[in-house]
Amino acid sequence: MFGYMGKILRVNLTTNEVTTEDLDFELAKKYIGGRGLGTKLYMDEVDPQVDPFAAENKIVFINGPLSGTATPTGGRYMVVTKSPLTGCIASSNSGGEWGAYLKYAGYDAIIVEGKASLPVYINIDEDKVEILPALDLWGKYTTEASDLLAEKQPGSKVLTIGPAGEKLSQMAAIMNEKDRAAGRSGVGAVMGSKNLKAITVKGNLKPEIANVEGLKAVTKECRAMLKENGVTGGGLPTYGTAVLVNIINEHGVYPTKNFQEGIDPDAEAVSGETMTEKYLIKRNPCHHCPIGCGRWVKSDKSADGIGGPEYETLWVFAGDLGIDDMEVVIDANYWCNELGLDTISAGATLAAAMELYQRGFITDEMLNDDVILKFGNADSVVHWLKKMGNREGFGDLLARGSYRLADFFGVPEYSMSVKKQDLPAYDPRGIQGMGLQYATSNRGGCHVRGYLISPEILGLPEKLDRFDLAGKEVWAKVFQDLTAVIDSTGLCLFTSFALGAQQYADMLNEVLGTEWTAEDVLLAGERIWNLEKLFNLEAGISPEEDTLPPRLLEEAMPDGPTKGWVHKLDELLPLYYKERGWDEDGIPTEERLEKLGLL
């Protein structure tokens, strides 16, 4: 068996049983790994109607066949479970080193089931796997917990949750190497519900490669393409993802004050250019990554600096809150990491709360605090993040996310979310294809389930008219399917700015010994997309939830280059369902499922 380690680790926290199982190679190839194989393994064992916090729910940690190989960026892993935020399938991805080290320990995946009676952590050192007490770690912030675990298990890579996961916030993230996050969909709370604080992992095993010389050649070719590309060899290494702040803002699609506006006149203060000039210490790359978009920045938290914020985080704690202060964002990012909170949803929940305060739904009496949740109040950000993560006072309501917060007041329309997951940093009124992808994302509001920002705004690989609907359903499907493939390989989505389906097929072929074409891998991506859709349907997620917040469908953008536009989802959605081979109600047809090998 090439590429895979051939072993799945199963840990039952109710019975304390630890077992290993052989990986089904044919099944693995059909779903590739990571997001695809993880979803298949999960769906084969769990009732889609399960309560995400029940002991019967499971959580899968899985790398991909390219993880731990010499391929560029091959170190990522995926967390697959049912989301307590959305009720949809959750597959949350993270970089850093942990995913590669899971492979070096000899495993393609860990399936965690049951619930421990007291806090525990799992220690993995190749064949030695232990469930160990974590009472001394419970309640600890990410850095302290990670440092304690590094002392207990020298040389191990640490994955942990923070207080937000322990206290079951639906926005809780899973952190690895302190500042890398499987951030979205509340996967950290599923760990918390099982009293599972952390997983440490180490090992020295390597996967067998089908064609070592072939892999060297294709890796060299892909690395050269990444280096020569203006984005992966220029913009991202130099400025990080923060370089998006200005270009998104200049197009009038930079959501400001909970998507009430699309331009922030002071966005330059939190731009990639400003970060590079005033705050950057060094790049902070993930495992085997030649791009190195990660930032290491100045902070009063550490003389050596700390992990810096990504674009989405900069936006949500700046423009979306009506604040433009880089130091506030760096602090907010730090505290989200420490608390184990998804920065996008945590910030978006503060933005929704500020609009609810603006409109009189939240009052000073309810907050019962000297620090008011009001647009522009920089002092409120970290103050309320801590209360959110620790579920103190009004923070207990905030910890449930923007949808449940706004719904509590009877006005869910002020949550800028899809399927209860907060939208990221692009207003779809001026990016029609991206809006379609938001609405149809299988894990709710998301920018990494197909990134049509590339052609609609950034001009990559070619410039599309961002307001025109023509052909957007075709672009949306291709981007969604390719993204599902990349998420399943163990590579980073950012490689797709330089590489195409053929390069992913080439790398997989040399590692696995397959003979896939670009069309084959895209078909696998479509299979994975449909599998996720089937889970959501069986979980009770109606196609009626393939929609956008009413504001984006009904309220014209008030100003700027997108002035006057709403999103035209009602025109695009039927075209998209047809392109997917689904019926007019958005249900996959038997014919298409049969073609994909899903019947």
Added chain:
Amino acid sequence: MSIKIKLFANFREGRGKIVEMDYTPGMTGQDVIDSLGITAPEIAALIVDGVDGKVDAMLAVPIKEDGYMAIFPPVAGG
């Protein structure tokens, strides 16, 4: 009368964030980038007076008196 040219990322190197240029009737984006020493293939995205589009097409659009351009090299993220 002048126009304002907003530059981003590495286009700022040696040029600054904003360049003011004297306006001449009929001047286009191509005239602007020629004077800045930027070539069309280096540009990934271009906005002229609030309107974006394919780079080659936008470079041919006459700029308004008191208008502006925003010029971006290849950038991405997410």
